[in-house]
Amino acid sequence: MSKSSGVHVPPYRAVTKHDMFPSATLDEAARFDFITHMNKFLASSLGAGNKIAYEARVLPAFRKEHGRDPKDRFEIRHAMNRDPFHQLWSASKRNTMEMRQQNGRAIALRQLDELDARANALNAGKATLQLDPTVEVPRYQSAVDIHCMPGCYHGEERPGDVSAGANYDSGLFATTAGALGGLSDGGGQAVVQWLRANYPNWKPRRVLDIGCTIGHNVVPLALAYPEAEFIAIDTAAASLRYGHARAQALGAMNITFIQHNGEDLSRWGDGCFDWVQTTMFLHELSGKALPQIIREGFRVLAPHGLMLHVEQPQYTLDMPLYEQFIRDWDAFNNNEPFWSAMHGMDLKQQMVSAGFAPEELFVAAVKAVADRTIFPEAATDETEDHGRAAAWHAYGAWKGGEPK
Amino acid sequence: MTETTLDWMALANRKPKGKRPSYFADPQNEELYSILLSLVGEVSVMRQRLDTVERLLEAKGSISRADIEAYVPAGDAAAERSDMIREYILRVMRGPMQAIQAMTESAPPIDTVVDELINS
Numbered sequence: 001m002s003k004s005s006g007v008h009v010p011p012y013r014a015v016t017k018h019d020m021f022p023s024a025t026l027d028e029a030a031r032f033d034f035i036t037h038m039n040k041f042l043a044s045s046l047g048a049g050n051k052i053a054y055e056a057r058v059l060p061a062f063r064k065e066h067g068r069d070p071k072d073r074f075e076i077r078h079a080m081n082r083d084p085f086h087q088l089w090s091a092s093k094r095n096t097m098e099m100r101q102q103n104g105r106a107i108a109l110r111q112l113d114e115l116d117a118r119a120n121a122l123n124a125g126k127a128t129l130q131l132d133p134t135v136e137v138p139r140y141q142s143a144v145d146i147h148c149m150p151g152c153y154h155g156e157e158r159p160g161d162v163s164a165g166a167n168y169d170s171g172l173f174a175t176t177a178g179a180l181g182g183l184s185d186g187g188g189q190a191v192v193q194w195l196r197a198n199y200p201n202w203k204p205r206r207v208l209d210i211g212c213t214i215g216h217n218v219v220p221l222a223l224a225y226p227e228a229e230f231i232a233i234d235t236a237a238a239s240l241r242y243g244h245a246r247a248q249a250l251g252a253m254n255i256t257f258i259q260h261n262g263e264d265l266s267r268w269g270d271g272c273f274d275w276v277q278t279t280m281f282l283h284e285l286s287g288k289a290l291p292q293i294i295r296e297g298f299r300v301l302a303p304h305g306l307m308l309h310v311e312q313p314q315y316t317l318d319m320p321l322y323e324q325f326i327r328d329w330d331a332f333n334n335n336e337p338f339w340s341a342m343h344g345m346d347l348k349q350q351m352v353s354a355g356f357a358p359e360e361l362f363v364a365a366v367k368a369v370a371d372r373t374i375f376p377e378a379a380t381d382e383t384e385d386h387g388r389a390a391a392w393h394a395y396g397a398w399k400g401g402e403p404k
Numbered sequence: 405m406t407e408t409t410l411d412w413m414a415l416a417n418r419k420p421k422g423k424r425p426s427y428f429a430d431p432q433n434e435e436l437y438s439i440l441l442s443l444v445g446e447v448s449v450m451r452q453r454l455d456t457v458e459r460l461l462e463a464k465g466s467i468s469r470a471d472i473e474a475y476v477p478a479g480d481a482a483a484e485r486s487d488m489i490r491e492y493i494l495r496v497m498r499g500p501m502q503a504i505q506a507m508t509e510s511a512p513p514i515d516t517v518v519d520e521l522i523n524s
Contacts (some may be wrong), residue, residue, distance in 0.1 A: 008482070008483045008486040008487070008488075009490075010482065010486075011476075011477050011482050011485060011486070013476045013477065014482070026452075026453060026456065026472060026473050026475065027449050027452075027453065030446060030448065030449040030452035030453065031458065033448075033452065033485075033488060033489060034445045034448040034449065034493075035445070035485075037448075037489040037490055037493055038445075038493060040490075041490070041493045041494070041497065045494065045497075045501065046497060046501065046504070049500070049501075049503065049504035049507070052504055052507050052508055053504075053507055056507045056508060057507065058474055085500070085503055085504070085507070087427045087428060088427075088500055088503075089500070090425075090427050091427035091428065091434070092441065092500075094424075094425070094427070095438050095441045095442075096441070098420075098438070099441065099442060099445060102417060103422065104414035105412075105415065105416040105418070106412060106413070109410055109412035109415050110412040112410060112412070134466065142421075143421075143422070144420070144421050144422030145420035145421040145422060148420040148422075149420060150418040150419065150420045150421075151418070152421070157410055157415060158410070174461065180486050204462045257435060270483075296447055313430055332425065333425055335420060335422050
């Protein structure tokens with residue numbers, strides 16, 4: 001074999017197995033390997049061409065036509081969408097996502113009987129899974145299938161199944177090119193690492209995770225704080241059924257999964273949680289739901305409690321418009337309709353409006369924690385997969401100041 | 405094979421809710437490109453299977469289909485396979501990759517060079 005040419009992508013079969021994880025045949029694993037590599041290729045080698053096309057011809061043409069530079073990311077998008085190179089790149093990226101969904105669904109659906117049986121065995125009679133059929137799927141979760149994931153988080157192929165969660169879990173590795181680690185929990189692991197480094201003596205007693213989907217980011221938190229009681233809520237029963245079984249399989253017995261909408265937390269009293277967490281959730285809401293959830297989160301947070309929202313970086317005034325445009329791709333091409341508006345929001349202002357004092361706010365940079373012997377470190381340079389990189393900003397606040 | 409009554413092969417193809425953006429001037433190109441990229445993926449899948457067979461034959465001399473199905477690449481094999489897929493993608497994507505270089509090259513048409521060389 002000739003000399004290696006770069007950072008290796010771990011094989012799909014390096015993904016950590018748990019009792020709920022759908023098994024992949026040799027060819028299905030090979031399909032995910034190809035998709036994983038394609039995502040890396042599209043983010044780095046081919047992705048570099050977008051900026052070159054912008055600077056070499058799209059921007060000069062825009063200036064010629066308008067006599068000025070683009071004034072926002074949307075003008076750049078409209079101009080770039082007419083560029084043949086960007087068209088091919090976008091089509092490739094969209095197709096790669098569609099191929100990921102097809103492979104994940106083929107894997108999950110062909111073994112659905114067995115997956116449902118395993119979930120039933122792990123879920124039956126457990127007080128830690130509380131489903132409520134009266135909870136409605138909000139418009140921001142039903143308007144389009146987020147991530148081009150047929151059925152979104154709540155879809156079912158037959159009543160009571162775990163197909164949505166199983167498909168989602170099976171392909172996270174490929175979508176993120178393995179950067180989230182074997183359990184795709186790099187986001188949660190990153191939060192644990194940040195807390196241990198900065199607040200080693202902090203011991204939360206009750207924790208609320210809002211918008212947990214399959215719980216992949218709350219499990220590492222629950223395992224790191226085994227004495228704490230975790231409540232993980234989501235409106236999607238299909239994801240919760242899978243997520244609860246998955247958490248049980250991974251030994252996180254201190255999480256109660258509840259089907260519930262975070263916009264109304266009235267079943268919990270004021271100040272009854274020490275920690276309110278969301279991970280890659282705020283961008284899947286709406287203009288009204290986001291402030292409402294932060295308001296409710298503030299209300300149920302105890303004095304000196306922590307609110308933490310892990311997201312891709314917000315578009316700040318000093319972020320170049322081109323970077324805002326490329327970070328916006330998923331909004332318009334991967335069914336993330338609130339992504340653009342949310343990233344353009346002033347999250348700090350939202351948190352102040354909810355009740356926090358400005359001096360209580362902070363932003364921390366957190367990076368995926370994964371086993372570096374098999375997983376490459378997340379790229380944070382120009383070759384990162386904008387919008388999907390395994391490096392985030394944690395927008396946080398301590399209510400009434402840090403714990404004593 | 406599972407006993408599921410679901411037609412999982414067809415259901416795997418379900419379209420996600422929401423209008424799909426168009427990328428090319430001709431709508432038929434959207435479908436043609438989706439077929440092309442899937443085919444590119446399937447060739448990669450076949451190459452992995454062949455690589456698996458080769459590695460197992462080299463190690464064991466004689467193998468079964470169960471051996472092939474159970475194979476998990478580790479260590480050097482995983483790294484070599486990662487290189488194999490990366491190299492394969494770069495090779496089939498030669499056209500768009502060269503298009504990037506072309507955008508930064510201010511080369512005249514070949515006719516201009518032909519004329520130039522006649523007189524120089």
